[in-house]
Amino acid sequence: MxxxxxxxxxxxxxxxxSFAEEALASGIxxxxxxxxxxxxxxxxxxxxxxxxxxxxxxDKMARQIEQHCGKPSGWLDEERESAGLTPAEQQFLALALQAWRSTxxxxxxxxxxxxxxxxTKV
Known part of the structure; x- marks a missing residue:
């Protein structure tokens, strides 16, 4: 459902x-x-x-978000398959695994x- x-x-x-990853990649x-x-x-x-x-x-806020993010109307309403891990997530997990295994x-x-x-601080 x-x-x-x-x-x-x-x-x-x-x-x-996506916004944050692009910003971080550009040095922000x-x-x-x-x-x-x-x-x-x-x-x-x-x-x-x-x-x-x-x-x-x-509905109004959804259309506003889509418009400002360059997405078509209704984009926010569609279920999506997980795209898998992003490169940043992959790097983090590799680092975490390295730390875990080295101790x-x-x-x-x-x-x-x-x-x-x-x-808890976030």
């Missing part, structure tokens, strides 16, 4: 991920990317934050705790 709220949120997050620092994306969509950073977490994307159980525990702590 298609849940339009979940589909739109996933697609909006995919658009942000990560700080402020959320605000820059919100500005591109012509919404407030607070609205973008709400959309990311729980706010449903209505003992105490080091692995430290890595795990560091990741958990880091996620």
């Amino acid at each position: 298609n849940n339009i709220t979940v589909t739109r949120r996933r697609n909006a997050l995919a658009l942000f991920q 620092p990560p700080k402020g990317l959320e605000q820059s994306f919100a500005q591109k969509l012509e919404i407030s950073p607070s609205m973008w934050s709400q959309i990311k977490s729980s706010r449903p994307i209505g 003992n159980s105490a080091g692995r525990k430290t890595l795990r705790e560091w990741l958990k702590t880091s996620m």
Whole structure:
């Protein structure tokens, strides 16, 4: 069963991920990317934050996001197959795997705790 709220949120997050990867690849620092994306969509950073977490994307907002991201009308409403890992995700996972394999159980525990702590700060 298609849940339009979940589909739109996933697609909006995919658009942000693409935006962020392009910005980072061009040398733009990560700080402020959320605000820059919100500005591109012509919404407030607070609205973008709400959309990311729980706010449903209505029809008008969906069309606005599509327009500002150069997507055809209805693009946000379509379920997509996962494109797999992006190059940045692949690099991160390779680095994480290298760190995991190069340490003992105490080091692995430290890595795990560091990741958990880091996620609560986001």
